Amino acid sequence: HGPVTFQQLDYYDHRRDLFYASISRNQQDAFPDLQYVGVVYNGEDPSRFPLVTKPDDYLCFLGRFDREKDPHLAIQLAINLGMRIKVAGKIDHQGDGYFDEEIRPLLANPLVEYLGELGFDDKVRLLSHARCNLHPTGFREPFGLTVLEAAYCGTPTLAIKRGSMPELIEEGRT
Known part of the structure; x- marks a missing residue:
């Protein structure tokens, strides 16, 4: 992983x-x-992810807060676009310094809402109501489960074309 x-x-x-x-x-x-x-691609039960056709007006990032996942890029993109972003996930024990150096300063921006680590229901709510899921992974990620989960909710994902992302995301569709 x-x-x-x-x-x-x-x-x-x-x-x-x-x-x-x-x-x-x-x-x-x-x-x-x-x-x-x-x-054998990772999977989830699609029935656990409600399809939302009228999303709220925010972007989201859901994942580990570390240099491999690069959530600071998602936050910076949202700020540059003038869009709200909700960010959630685990602060990896190796990512403590990264969070303090790269993420914490960005949280002062009123467009950024930090939700911490979420349980399943809150995670689904975040993904299903987002206008777009941002997945700026900084490494050749073998699979991005949140990309699949967002798709189940009808939420498109914007990702860097790296790792398994071209297998999971169909341009213009997912």
């Missing part, structure tokens, strides 16, 4: 005789010498 590490490469390098299922084609690209039986 993060960037590929040298430890992971070494681990899988010694297990090339096994068969693997990946969560995206992008994940297979990270370990091209393994034997894959296929791709």
